Amino acid sequence: MRLLFAAIAAGFFGGAAVAQCGGEFTDFVDSLRNEAIQKGNDPEVTRRFFASVRHDPAVIKADRRQGHFQLKFIDFSGRLMSPYRLDIGAKKSRDLDKLFDQIWNTYGVSRGILMALWAFESDFGLAQGDYNTLNALVTLSHDCRRPELFRPQIFAALELYQRGDFSPTETTGAWAGEHGMVQMLPKDILLNGVDGDGDGRVDLEASEPDALFSGANMLVDLGWRPKEPWLQEVRVPQELDWSLASLNTTMPAADWVKLGVRPRSGEVEGHLAASLLLPQGRHGPAFLAYPNFHVLFEWNKSFVYVVTVGHFAARLVGAPLYDAGSPDPGLTGEQMMQLQERLVALGHDVGKIDGILGRKTRAAVRDVQKQLGLPADAWPTEDLLSRL
DSSP states (O other), rough: OOOOOOOOOOOOOOOOOOOSHHHHSHHHHHHHHHHHHHHTTHHHHHHHHHTTTTOHHHHHHHHHHHHHGGHHHHHHHHHHSSSHHHHHHHHHHHHHHHHHHHHHHHHOHHHHHHHHHHHHHHTTTEEEEEEHHHHHHHHHHHHSHHHHHHHHHHHHHHHHHHHHHOTTTTOOOOTTSSBBBTOHHHHHHHOOOOTOOOOOOSTTOOOOHHHHHHHHHHHHHTOTTTTOOEEEEOOOOOOOOOOOOSTTEEEEEHHHHHTTOOEEESSSTTEEEEEOOTTTTTTSSOOEEEEEEEEGGGOOOOOOHHHHHHHHHHHHTTOOOOOOOOOOOOOOOOHHHHHHHHHHHHTTOOSSSSSOOOOOHHHHHHHHHTTTTSSSSOOOHHHHHOOO
């Protein structure tokens, strides 16, 4: 689910302060309407755009309920990489072969990446979400947790409405305001939407060419390096400086080979910078992450989601299922929160205490493992929790 937003600064428009969040919902909508008019939008068009807006409590519940990201990588990826999605992906690859070749030649984005995002975001267009998009964006902007992230999307949706590409009452999608087959936000559609089928409009809900061309265009806009790899499964030696296994540590892939890291299939791109990833520690799956892998974090900030997208994309173009290995038992969600609390007490920045083993928590775990003389593979265990 795509959550890349530009922050908006609090300021003054027309001499009146703009409420950024909170207060009575109707007053908040009035402030949005006034701001839109002050930005130069037609008053009657703006009135029609906001006329149907309603607060949606279900959106707030969904925003607070993201426990699936607490799952361990093997469990999380196992749920997403279903045989059904593999079968449909193979069929889509055959049926849209010429389209994917066009995208590859134009943007240098692999069909595997596009199909993985298409699969996970909307089950290849079959489950695009039933939340009213405008209600979701306004509700999340009114909520004072992250208003600066969602508010700009409202005015982007207004611009799409004036183009005839958005309906305040009928456009639906995910709870966070994304819609279409690859779940793009209004600002992303404005910046990167592509008329892939040549019918004169950008329709991400019904047109496969529009959705896939737009997704590829957005990836390139986010920094995708054309025709380069993103993630490759590898085997690691029994002995290694495990603290090197971090997205913050990069070296030419050829140097990883010198340390005993070997590709499970194919050859490494020796000249490209790469990081070693151990999603469940040194005894679990292992991957080399190339520069394009980092771009996927601009699509979704979840570590387990991004690694799963990267590996599923590789599987869709021929790679085998990863070797799960025998990782040490991890922590439950409750134990992970206890660990995060103890790490914070020791002065580490883990971000939000949410039971999710994200990048900041992994970095903190690695630091304390080094301090305790343990293998610093960033995989927390009950033993580590008890030591802290």
